[in-house]
Amino acid sequence: MTLRVGVVGGGQLARMMIAPAVELGVEIRVLAEDEGMSAALAATAVGDYRDAETVLAFAREVDVITFDHEHVPQDVLAALVDAGVAVHPGPAPLGVAQDKLVMRARMAELALPQPDWAAVADATHLQAFLDEHGGRAVVKTPRGGYDGKGVRVVTAATEADDWFAALAEDAGGGSLLVEELVDFRRELAQQVARRPSGEVRAYPVVETVQRGGVCAEVIAPGPRAEERVRLVAAEIGVAVAEGLGVTGMLAVELFETSDDRILINELAMRPHNSGHWTQDGAVTSQFEQHLRAVLDLPLGSTDAVAPWAVMINVLGGPATGTLDERFAAAMAAQPAAKIHTYGKAPRPGRKVGHVNVIGDDLDDVVYVARAAASFFD
Template sequence: MRVGVIGGGQLARMMIPAAIDLGIDLRVLAENEGMAAELAAKSVGDYRNVDEVLRFCSEVDVVTFDHEHVPQEVLRALVDTGVAVHPGPDALLYAQDKLLMRAKLTELGLPTPEWAAVEDAAGLGAFLDEHGGAAVVKTARGGYDGKGVRVVRAAHEADDWFAALAEDANGGALLAEELVDFRRELAQSVARRPSGQVVAWPVVESIQRDGVCAEVIAPAPNPAGRLSDVAAEVATTIAEGLGVTGVLAVELFETTDERILVNELAMRPHNSGHWSIEGSTTSQFEQHLRAVLDLPLGPTGIVAPWAVMVNVLGGPASGTMADRYAGVFEDYPMAKVHNYGKEPRPGRKIGHVTVIGDDLDTVTYDARAAAAQFSD
């Protein structure tokens, strides 16, 4: 079984151990030399170039992704030549364009923040007037980890984005959303195989800092009422309604009235699911490979009462993560460290730490303290 992964980041890197365990020949098309997944990088090429991608895909049985940025024309060229693409272009379209995503979720009757497509400052001003003078504005394409997202309280605060749209031959609009008063952020991951089987992991709490996921607690503490069941139902409806294959992560707001709203989608393994490597019977990376190969999906139960994952952001001011191993392993023997092989840089995700155990306070403290040892 030969699986091709387009994109050489840490998600592709973390598929490698699962592929080895299953005897899968994992091949990665990396954007550059020396990327996180270089251990499996068989090629370096431009994922936007049809010929380069077709050449890479000619040697694999199925293609999947480390990110959602492969252009639609490239994806459809793969499908037209008979390549098995999972998730396919018709599903990925909704992860690539937030306006299309919001419209589709609304069509499916799923709970989302109130939203509108705004083409100019006048349209944004009208939206602000209708929603208490504040809104979240997002670029329709390309944003991640807090990029392409702003909270605005005046229409002119998005003038530079409107100017960029005016210069774009394709035009377009920005996504304006109500500023949601939420209790906390949650994430619900599911996996779906082409033949239709869907499984869900426990819903988790995701703690963000500066628009970037900093910590994940699995399962989410103190779920209210049917929250866990509703989160799984929402994600399953999205996976089936959009025809997603592989892992789907749905980022959610838990509002003050104990309802949930869909925030964002990711059609691939996701930061909020890294805890599953140690914390679940089947990790999101093994599950993704099973799903794209249309193999029966594994159980998703948690193997200890609690799992806490903490990202290593930025990294040490000098040296590497490996330079800190001795102290971390001595002080926090239960910590499982994942090093992405990236150069330290302010705000960059260069690794993560997961701790599982019986007591949430202890697990959280150890995960935070161990991760902190890798940053200055």
């Protein structure tokens, strides 16, 4: 009998699950937010993921529900579980990914390394934190932020007054998250896959390059990542997955600090931008691995297939013309590059695709990847 996976959310992550699903003989269905989304090839329904009846009706046609994003409300997740639907990841770990204050508290309970932080309900508490941390800090909205949104570096408590006012208006109160401004030398990401029966596999730790709060490049494995860094990053990833009961793919974004600490920055419980390199650079891509994990099938090898892999995001796309018009030129100029597109119209700052290149020499791999991506600027 064919296994059926239902993905809530029709973005590019759902889109990139389609090919491995076909290869695994898995039937994939997508509940898309709107017509014409990235995963339209597999979209079997269009509806509001915030409506329990809509999601329940979709879930009745599949064997397991998983997600393209972490925004499905807890009451909808609870309704799925109450109806006997297999949901991976489940409501509890997703709740940690949905609220940064909850995430910080759970990481503290698990005794995992992270920046100094506090929940601040007003400007007085925020100023007290600033005074204790050299007059600078990072303020984050607990829910909804991504790709640099909902994040500010502040030097005065008044710089978050609008966010405090919005919390009071929208939620009748609440707190912002404030964190120490970490002195880091680079950002890393550790991906882990875990299936419901407990098997866990970790991918090589990677280095991520952020521009404007958005991931621009990923290098796998992270250059100059000595054995200690590799081991610590993997241990942190596995500890988060097991400690929270994550099922499916997990990405742990990390800081490597100037004083040689490895600290947890953010979590994502799904395939993640930092793992797109695995499509061409690992034995098992993160998208195939996610499907295996949520179906509780044996996990695939996470070994790299070449010494180096580089992923470059295509952000925004060309100012004129279409992405399609650039494909042939990019392919002809850089035949070693693998070009992945998301079926999205170009828009400033929007992730519309990525380029993967693998090889033996890092400088050459970086050059080819950047050269291929430049055709889509």
